[in-house]
Amino acid sequence: MELAVLLVNELAVGEVRGRDLAQPADGAARRAAVLAATARLDRPPAGSPTAADADRLAEVAAELRPVFGGGPDSVASLNALLVRHSAVANLHGEPPILAFHQPDASLVDAWAADAGTALAMVIGVGQGVRLRSCEADGCALVFFDVTRNTSRRFCGLSCQNRAKASAYRARRRA
Template sequence: MLFAHDTEVALAAAADLVNTAQDGGDALGDVVGLHGFVARWSYTGSRGDAEEELAAVRALRDRLRRLWELDEDGVAAEVNAMLRESRALPQLVAHDDWGYHLHATAPDAPLADRMAVEAAMALVDVVRSGELARLRVCPAPGCGDVIVDLSRNRSRRYCSTSCANRVNVAAFRARRAGEGPA
């Protein structure tokens, strides 16, 4: 394991949140999509007005997307701003099937704040470890999904096997077309 389990989960959740707005669609197009996302990633704590939460989470999604495009200084500045704005106060908590891990907001903080702080705390570990290169954008033509490469040898290139297969098939066909008759 490269990072602590909660860090890896928070990074994956942040990437998944960013990727809800890809391919011309929006998996957070309505409150039902938000509820599904929150359930999939097991976010805990109180919930507020669903429409307000949806708008705040969409705004957070755009903010997180930019983190994949910034250099280390830019990520550090943005993470610090997110932590400051949410008045983060790191503390050890245990709940559900999780042992002790970090939470940095109160359970009654707004959902978008809790999500932002979880992502920011995970990015603190990424920056401190000098591993910012593990945050990438899928290079497959027309994709644009973000990736968190948690492989040991930093070899993950594509967001999914679908993108990898599409690129490899296109390269194969291009090579084959260039061979000419046998």
């Protein structure tokens, strides 16, 4: 799940916390962004993408973006992504780990299959409403809502505070 959120937020989001975000312009910049983001994970995915891999991962991220928020074609596009990247459950490595890609899959296919399968499992168990996009104006970050009653609306406190301050100012004007 973390990988899907990371890829979308790093490679497919144009607005963050009220500011336009310039997407990495080329494969080298995309690679640097992905490496920096995966380094922050508790359990980073295996492998280091090349610049060409980062370009392909940006395409995967753009395909995964509509799944957050449950667009009308999100399930069909997610299914197509799973087929295209040969998602299949298996154990490999030492000690064995559960993965959703072939042991000999390319890095892009492995990351896409794993991220897509994580999203499919969330949707498949009826928790697709937890795949959210920030509701603050000017922010398109995505997240997985882990609150007990699925009430999280914003990606973080800064967006929540901006939205509440904006609503307060609107009420004061009226």
